Amino acid sequence: MTTQLAKPAPGTRTRPRWRAALVVLAALALAAVLAGHRLVPNVYSAGSLLDSVAPLFGLAVPVLALAALAARSRAALLTVALPAAVWAAQFGGALLPPQDGPAELRVVSQNLYADNPDPAATVEALAADAPDLIAIQEAIEGVAATAAERLRESYPHHAIKGTVGLLSKHPITRVSSLDSETSWIRGLRAVVETPQGDVAVYVAHLRSARINETASRDRNIRALADAVRGDDASRVLVLGDLNTSAEDRAFAPLSALLHDAQADAGWGFGLTWPSTLPVLRPDQVLYRGLTATDAGVRRAPGTDHRAVTASFAFPAG
Numbered sequence: 001m002t003t004q005l006a007k008p009a010p011g012t013r014t015r016p017r018w019r020a021a022l023v024v025l026a027a028l029a030l031a032a033v034l035a036g037h038r039l040v041p042n043v044y045s046a047g048s049l050l051d052s053v054a055p056l057f058g059l060a061v062p063v064l065a066l067a068a069l070a071a072r073s074r075a076a077l078l079t080v081a082l083p084a085a086v087w088a089a090q091f092g093g094a095l096l097p098p099q100d101g102p103a104e105l106r107v108v109s110q111n112l113y114a115d116n117p118d119p120a121a122t123v124e125a126l127a128a129d130a131p132d133l134i135a136i137q138e139a140i141e142g143v144a145a146t147a148a149e150r151l152r153e154s155y156p157h158h159a160i161k162g163t164v165g166l167l168s169k170h171p172i173t174r175v176s177s178l179d180s181e182t183s184w185i186r187g188l189r190a191v192v193e194t195p196q197g198d199v200a201v202y203v204a205h206l207r208s209a210r211i212n213e214t215a216s217r218d219r220n221i222r223a224l225a226d227a228v229r230g231d232d233a234s235r236v237l238v239l240g241d242l243n244t245s246a247e248d249r250a251f252a253p254l255s256a257l258l259h260d261a262q263a264d265a266g267w268g269f270g271l272t273w274p275s276t277l278p279v280l281r282p283d284q285v286l287y288r289g290l291t292a293t294d295a296g297v298r299r300a301p302g303t304d305h306r307a308v309t310a311s312f313a314f315p316a317g
Contacts, residue, residue, distance in 0.1 A: 020073030023080070027064050030057060031083040034090065038249055045214045052245040052280055055094070055269055058087040091269075098265050101293030103311035104196055108298075109135040109239040109283060111205070111305040112143065118302055123147040123167070125300045126307055127154060133192065134167040135239035137205035161188040164203045164240065170194045178204065179223060187240075189227070196314040199290075200233035204240040217243050218250045225253035235289035235314075241305065245281045258286035261310035266295030272306040275299060285310040 034057055037050045061084045068076035108131045112119040119139060124147075126134050134155065136144060144165035148158040155167040159175040163186055166172065171193040178187030187204040206220040221242070228236060238258060244251055246260050262270040262285065271278035278297075285295060285308050294311035 016071075019071040020068070020076040023064055023067045023071055023073065023076040026060075026067075027076070027079040027083055030060055030064070031086050033057065034083055034086045042249070045209070048209070048214055048244065048248045048250050051248045054247055055087075055091045056279060057083075058091065061087060094263065094269050095267070098267050098294070101265075101291065101311075102313045103293055104314050105133070105194055105199070105290070105312045106131040106309070107133040107135065107237065107239060107285060107312075108307050108309045109137070109203075109241075109285060110300060110307040111137045111241040111283060111303060112139050113303040113305065114138050114140055116302040119143045120147045120150055122300045122302045124150060127151055127167075129298075129309075130154070131309070132169050132194070133201065133237075133239070135201070135203040136165045136167075137163065137186070137203065137241045139163050139165055159188055159190045159203075162186060164188055164205055166190055166192075166201060166203050166239075168192050178202070178227060187224070189231075191233070194314075197235065198233065199235045199237055200231055202228070202236070202238045202240070204238065204242065206241070206243045209243050214244075214250065221250055222253050225257060228254070228257050233289070236287065237290075237312075238284065238286040239308075240284065241282050242284050243282045246284065254286060258288050259292065261285040261287055261292040261295040261312075262308070264295070265292035265310065270295065270297050270308065272297055272308060273304065275304050275306050278306060283308045287312065289315070291315060 037054050040047045040050050042048055064080045068080050108126050110126055112122055116122060123134060123136060144160045148167055151167060155169055157168040157172045159166045159172050161177045172190045174191045176189050178189060189202050192199045192201050204224055207216040209217045246255060269281060271281050272283040273280050283305055290312040292310060293313050296309050297306045298309060299306050
């Protein structure tokens with residue numbers, strides 16, 4: 001006796017299993033990349049790049065979830081929960097509501113962009129919110145001095161070294177350059193005398209990173225970390241374009257010494273570059289000896305970076 005397989009009833013749609021299988025494979029691959037991106041060798045700078053963009057991989061989770069729903073596969077949908085859980089464990093803290101607090105010291109840092117048609121106007125826009133400190137980087141010759149002159153009434157104190165500068169409402173003393181290993185100065189250290197006490201402020205613009213060309217930038221990170229490690233100031237701020245994100249493994253020398261204001265007091269990832277649709281955060285506000293109470297980003301005209309902002313309170317005593 002021959003047994004015949006039942007044919008689908010007319011008009012009945014079958015669900016191709018290969019679609020669900022593709023979703024399952026993609027979800028497993030995504031979970032593996034998220035969980036193990038720091039294990040990828042840093043050959044041709046692949047590891048650093050992968051570290052920096054890893055938070056954006058979370059955008060693939062809802063896409064895979066929709067694909068699982070389209071495939072009408074419960075198994076595929078359950079598998080998508082795996083990369084979602086891995087992403088949440090690693091980066092979900094950035095989406096938690098920040099805690100508010102007093103703003104005794106407010107700062108903003110901005111890469112002005114060398115091709116900016118009116119960089120002084122960019123600095124004036126940053127001053128509209130009246131922060132206590134304005135740190136600027138990539139200020140071509142004369143730009144920082146022009147901005148300081150135009151804002152002299154509100155920011156009577158300033159320090160300029162090469163292409164970086166610091167404008168302050170409070171007195172600035174003990175200004176020195178940082179060794180940037182470049183042909184022009186891209187870093188300074190200054191002591192700002194606030195009403196609540198002195199703060200050592202570093203303004204830095206580290207070397208640019210390119211595919212298979214991060215060695216100079218990494219040396220800059222280690223040099224900056226050495227300077228901070230040897231600094232005996234009880235309160236330290238590092239402001240600037242460090243040309244890498246805090247997730248990059250190369251950032252470890254700094255993250256071991258300093259806190260990240262965006263991570264501690266901001267909401268989201270605070271992406272800053274490119275300004276039109278940012279996908280990376282090379283611009284940083286790092287600190288020690290203070291309490292971050294707010295952090296974020298804002299757009300200013302004429303530049304290809306968004307500015308980073310932060311507010312701090314001084315610990316009692």
